[in-house]
């Protein structure tokens with residue numbers, strides 16, 4: 001081993017372009033020290049890997065022996081893929097064209113990511129064939145790649161079983177099985193699929209399991225399928241990434257959306273993922289944000305694979321600033337430089353908080369994970385603190401003036417950093433100078449800054465303080481921003497009607513039905529919350545009587561239709577937005593928040609975005 005490692009270094013020294021600096025650099029490269037071949041080191045150096053991450057430093061020497069089963073406890077984003085991927089590239093025989101390693105992971109996104117990463121690591125090794133096997137894409141291509149001959153199969157469990165069921169793959173040569181994000185796979189109900197897949201692989205293979213948490217079920221898998229595994233933990237068990245700051249904001253349910261936007265406005269360069277509890281909430285918040293001029297889009301299970309890919313592409317390329325997602329849809333998302341994760345609603349399973357917050361502070365960067373909580377959710381915060389072993393910092397919802405100040409200095413900063421297209425600009429400069437000649441430098445600066453700043457000033461002047469103290473909040477039932485709570489609030493009254501989706505109403509149908517019977521305009525109707533056998537809907541206070549009168553004596557398919565002022569607050573807990581004239585339209589009522597076409601990337605350049613205007 002030692003000799004091999006020295007000769008590797010020596011051979012590289014001799015061939016390193018005759019450049020001494022290169023030779024010294026590679027001689028000192030810690031990945032070479034760990035025993036990774038120089039072709040791979042070259043490839044990962046191109047990817048910017050200078051030194052191993054803690055999990056790589058610990059796992060690689062163990063996995064390179066190839067003799068042990070292995071359990072690695074590490075958070076997402078800590079470099080797990082290379083921790084198992086680099087040793088795999090050392091262990092496999094690429095002159096053979098048969099599967100020798102199987103990597104199982106929970107989601108399509110992660111599957112593609114791992115396959116792509118492995119290919120990048122193997123860029124300078126000949127004949128390496130990796131196939132990504134996942135659902136939601138034509139199986140034909142995947143089968144063709146397998147037939148052509150692959151050494152590494154990266155798969156989600158469902159599709160893998162499908163392929164095994166077709167007798168389309170031979171696992172007799174598999175020497176390594178990697179279970180990545182094992183806790184997530186079990187969370188998603190893949191336990192039985194994993195059992196079935198593992199039973200198709202040879203007895204003497206080695207199993208390497210990676211997991212962010214170690215619940216009993218994962219422990220059971222380790223016991224069942226592994227022999228004396230070497231167990232390594234990076235950070236504290238079940239602990240979130242150290243580089244994440246956890247913050248929470250206490251807000252009344254009805255102010256939640258406004259508070260959320262204020263936080264977003266307070267971070268002008270935010271590149272964030274916003275988590276909601278349900279698909280509907282995800283969709284509604286994204287729609288509300290888009291209407292308010294934010295550069296946002298949603299990612300949830302009701303979208304087709306193609307739509308999801310499109311959203312992810314925009315996000316990855318930073319043409320999207322806020323990704324509004326459900327837990328399931330956002331699993332496995334690996335986008336670097338996410339600045340903030342915002343829990344618009346905390347997850348039902350507090351364990352999921354770790355997965356959510358792990359989307360920021362990847363690859364050694366820092367990040368902020370924010371939770372918006374009502375009084376009754378404070379208990380959840382304490383629970384999460386115990387799980388992650390870290391305290392949340394309670395933050396005050398910024399005042400309007402603070403947001404304006406932040407925005408102003410962001411504008412100043414952008415003016416400073418903007419790339420001037422000298423050639424094109426010079427053609428217009430004389431004319432511009434002439435039109436501005438009567439203004440002093442100070443006046444010009446003030447006016448340019450005001451172009452953006454005025455919208456915020458106007459929106460936030462007289463903006464109320466959205467903070468509550470914890471005592472007050474305990475009585476708060478978590479009603480959401482758009483909802484009116486018990487009956488009446490802010491000019492809208494929330495009504496109940498005993499018809500719903502089981503009566504074949506869509507929200508559009510219901511809107512029409514309310515307007516026809518109440519003889520009111522659609523503009524008077526706010527949020528419609530369609531349930532199974534009933535619906536909550538909002539109307540402006542001035543038309544409540546019309547609605548009661550209009551529905552008086554009406555029946556629907558022989559059933560008498562009942563309309564009442566809503567007394568039930570639960571129906572209002574999800575996000576939502578007024579169909580017309582929402583109360584809190586954000587600072588950009590007249591247009592898109594990012595005037596000028598796209599959200600600013602971190603180099604200060606404008607990127608194209610389709611969402612404007």
Ligand code: AMP
Nearest residue numbers: 049050051052053077078079080081363
């Ligand atoms: P992973 O946990 O494998 O998803 O990795 C998270 C991110 O960290 C990916 O973008 C990797 O490319 C990056 N990464 C992994 N290992 C290193 C390293 N040693 N140095 C720098 N970046 C790394």
